[in-house]
Amino acid sequence: MTSASTVFITGASTGIGEACALRLDRIGYTVFAGVRKPEDAARLTAAASPRLRTIRIDVTSAAEIAAAVAELETALEGQGLGALINNAGIAGGGPIEFVPVDVVRRLFEVNVFGMLAVTQACLPLLRAARGRVINMGSIAGKAVTPYVVPYCMSKHAVEALTDGLRLELAGSGIEVSVIEPGAVRTPIWEKGKTSLADAARSLPAVALERYGDKLRFFGKVLAFNNDRGVSPERVADAVVAALRTTPSRTRYLVGRDAKIRALISRLLPDRIGDSLLLKAMARLERDLA
Numbered sequence: 001m002t003s004a005s006t007v008f009i010t011g012a013s014t015g016i017g018e019a020c021a022l023r024l025d026r027i028g029y030t031v032f033a034g035v036r037k038p039e040d041a042a043r044l045t046a047a048a049s050p051r052l053r054t055i056r057i058d059v060t061s062a063a064e065i066a067a068a069v070a071e072l073e074t075a076l077e078g079q080g081l082g083a084l085i086n087n088a089g090i091a092g093g094g095p096i097e098f099v100p101v102d103v104v105r106r107l108f109e110v111n112v113f114g115m116l117a118v119t120q121a122c123l124p125l126l127r128a129a130r131g132r133v134i135n136m137g138s139i140a141g142k143a144v145t146p147y148v149v150p151y152c153m154s155k156h157a158v159e160a161l162t163d164g165l166r167l168e169l170a171g172s173g174i175e176v177s178v179i180e181p182g183a184v185r186t187p188i189w190e191k192g193k194t195s196l197a198d199a200a201r202s203l204p205a206v207a208l209e210r211y212g213d214k215l216r217f218f219g220k221v222l223a224f225n226n227d228r229g230v231s232p233e234r235v236a237d238a239v240v241a242a243l244r245t246t247p248s249r250t251r252y253l254v255g256r257d258a259k260i261r262a263l264i265s266r267l268l269p270d271r272i273g274d275s276l277l278l279k280a281m282a283r284l285e286r287d288l289a
């Protein structure tokens with residue numbers, strides 16, 4: 001085991017994290033896969049080579065982060081860590097006018113503060129190996145979609161965190177990248193549907209009067225996005241590129257939808273971009289009715 005070939009990935013139980021863990025294991029990396037449940041640990045271990053080790057970590061728990069990093073340190077036997085892949089994340093939304101602030105806080109706890117805390121805890125090991133940090137962002141970190149704004153806010157923060165870390169670590173030998181997928185077929189969409197339904201249930205009557213139709217439409221959009229999304233393997237391709245290319249690219253867009261939305265937000269004035277998005281949503285609303 002050389003330090004360059006070691007990776008720690010959070011949120012490896014399902015979806016993108018699982019695909020990355022299994023791919024990196026297949027191509028020879030020593031993978032430390034972060035999970036929260038024993039059954040996920042057992043499933044991953046059974047699917048991978050004996051090199052892969054699971055590590056229990058909830059990224060919102062300071063105690064679990066400390067324990068996970070201590071476990072990593074022991075397993076690395078004095079070597080540094082080749083890469084940290086900050087992947088754990090949750091989705092969630094609701095109309096800005098009424099979304100409970102606690103829903104937004106929870107998204108930031110996992111997607112932003114969790115990512116920050118795990119990065120801080122792993123930096124001594126990453127410095128020792130001149131390793132890499134790869135953050136799982138989203139096109140939602142660049143282009144906002146109404147009614148899932150809390151999620152977009154958290155992914156915008158991931159962009160800032162990644163850019164800031166890259167700037168502050170310039171010259172340290174540590175490469176920092178962000179992966180920006182569009183829709184990917186993973187359980188997050190099903191979980192998102194549930195959280196949107198939960199949000200709808202906790203809204204006052206006036207909110208349902210104003211936004212009920214939109215929330216129902218967005219429930220359908222999530223299912224539609226799941227059908228249209230790229231496979232998590234496509235995201236794993238980008239992660240492998242971010243690990244193996246020197247210097248790595250600062251950002252990796254994944255999927256046609258992500259590339260189109262990034263182009264629109266870069267090239268077009270806001271009002272034109274808004275109008276294109278609202279028209280596309282109205283068309284989709286008619287198609288899905």
Ligand SMILES: NC(=O)c1ccc[n+]([C@@H]2O[C@H](COP(=O)([O-])OP(=O)(O)OC[C@H]3O[C@@H](n4cnc5c(N)ncnc54)[C@H](OP(=O)(O)O)[C@@H]3O)[C@@H](O)[C@H]2O)c1
Nearest residue numbers: 011012013014015016036058059088089138183184186188
């Ligand atoms: N799917 C997409 O279309 C898409 C697009 C762009 C970006 N992304 C990003 O990709 C990442 C992975 O999402 P996914 O689509 O693969 O969804 P997923 O299958 O739901 O995976 C999310 C992972 O994060 C873990 N997680 C959630 N809360 C956690 C916490 N507090 N501590 C530690 N782990 C936690 C989950 O663990 P449990 O199983 O224990 O809950 C799971 O392993 C997320 O950051 C997401 O925002 C997804």
